[in-house]
Amino acid sequence: MAQFVFILLTVACSFAAEDWPEFRGPNRSGTSDAKHLPERFDRQTNLVWTTAVPMGRSSPIVKNGRVFLTASAGGNLMVLAFDLHTGRSLWTYSIPRARQNEIDPQRNDPASSTPVTDGERIYAFFQDFGIIALNWDGKLAWQFPMDTFVNNYGIASSPIVSGENVIFQADQVRGSYVIAINKKTGKPRWKIDRPNAEEGWATPLLRPEAGELISLSSATVDGADLETGKTRWSVPASHGLMIPSPTISGDVLVATIRGSEQPTYPAWARLVTFDADNDGKVSPDEFGKFGPRNSFGIADPDRDGFITEKEWTAFRNRGVGDFGITAISLKDRKVLWRHQKGLPYVPSPVIYQGIVYVVRTGGVVTALDLTTGQVLKEARAGDALGDYFASPIAADGKVYVCNAQGKIAVLKAGASWDVIAVNDLSENMAATPAIVESGLIVRTHKSLLSFSPHQ
Numbered sequence: 001m002a003q004f005v006f007i008l009l010t011v012a013c014s015f016a017a018e019d020w021p022e023f024r025g026p027n028r029s030g031t032s033d034a035k036h037l038p039e040r041f042d043r044q045t046n047l048v049w050t051t052a053v054p055m056g057r058s059s060p061i062v063k064n065g066r067v068f069l070t071a072s073a074g075g076n077l078m079v080l081a082f083d084l085h086t087g088r089s090l091w092t093y094s095i096p097r098a099r100q101n102e103i104d105p106q107r108n109d110p111a112s113s114t115p116v117t118d119g120e121r122i123y124a125f126f127q128d129f130g131i132i133a134l135n136w137d138g139k140l141a142w143q144f145p146m147d148t149f150v151n152n153y154g155i156a157s158s159p160i161v162s163g164e165n166v167i168f169q170a171d172q173v174r175g176s177y178v179i180a181i182n183k184k185t186g187k188p189r190w191k192i193d194r195p196n197a198e199e200g201w202a203t204p205l206l207r208p209e210a211g212e213l214i215s216l217s218s219a220t221v222d223g224a225d226l227e228t229g230k231t232r233w234s235v236p237a238s239h240g241l242m243i244p245s246p247t248i249s250g251d252v253l254v255a256t257i258r259g260s261e262q263p264t265y266p267a268w269a270r271l272v273t274f275d276a277d278n279d280g281k282v283s284p285d286e287f288g289k290f291g292p293r294n295s296f297g298i299a300d301p302d303r304d305g306f307i308t309e310k311e312w313t314a315f316r317n318r319g320v321g322d323f324g325i326t327a328i329s330l331k332d333r334k335v336l337w338r339h340q341k342g343l344p345y346v347p348s349p350v351i352y353q354g355i356v357y358v359v360r361t362g363g364v365v366t367a368l369d370l371t372t373g374q375v376l377k378e379a380r381a382g383d384a385l386g387d388y389f390a391s392p393i394a395a396d397g398k399v400y401v402c403n404a405q406g407k408i409a410v411l412k413a414g415a416s417w418d419v420i421a422v423n424d425l426s427e428n429m430a431a432t433p434a435i436v437e438s439g440l441i442v443r444t445h446k447s448l449l450s451f452s453p454h455q
Contacts, residue, residue: 259323
């Protein structure tokens, strides 16, 4: 009898789901303890199930045998739930768009923020509405409408859950803030303005053992009190575009801080030569003779339809300062090292087995020693070239990197990492896959797919 019980327990443990309940997994690091993950997979190989889904760049999350994601179609914003084992649709909740926020359609969409769940409710942010909380059966628990956001590319940060709070970081051209909402009532607990933070897209981190919320803003890396939202400490950063999210391993924080040593745009004296009416300002039509007209808004933060010398100088100097893939000791908030070459644009770093992995456009993967910042290896991930929006994930001695064209390269982790396989799903994608039950849940622009090495 004892042997029979042992066998039952062994089987039960082998099928126990490892949850991936938020952006980049249970610890927001993109890593997992899962084993026996697939190396080679496509629509004919190791596919467990697939189902069509509406467009959205948000990543799938997994909890208690269910997969959740957000999407948009027409004038509606949606949260969808699927059975983890079969892909069967369980429910869809839909809410009308309250507005059409500023969004760059090439890099963003109305459903780009990843939802989060605590196992009782699902919390989703939509930049065209605000935050909603759904019960496990897909019924609305509460909603928290939010004001219009001012962001050149659209908001892309994801909500996180800390204790009794849902926390969201809204970094904008102006009016940036972090807000904590009671996850049971939908009422705000605190809201902290971030006057020195301009537009950004990073999702903050929790450091519960220290009671801290760690945020990457356009000018600083901040540690804030989880109960009040008030800043405890700050480390200066270049005044640039912060897109990748930070990650932690032990007492080391790694953040990708974009920037440069010198301004990349010409001085005002050059731009003002296009001021045809000599009014001391540059209009969109005048700017169009200088550069792409759709870039005008980036240098016009007050949205008055003109770029002044002050605005252009601030824009031109953005990113000049302390930049690079940066390791910070959380013991004393000292910078341990910076790597300033070949920075990724969108993907966040992943730390796995003492190595920092980053991937950038062209499929170039850089492995850095977490302690010293030494470059261990830099090379292309096979023929998985092109753009990258999804963040790398790692488990089972493997690192997965996904390009925008749907090619997923599987790397053998290590200082001299190597390419095991490149898998082609033949559909565009921007979402970061979820690791669960010795398999992968992958979201493309059209499909949700489950892969296992046992098929």
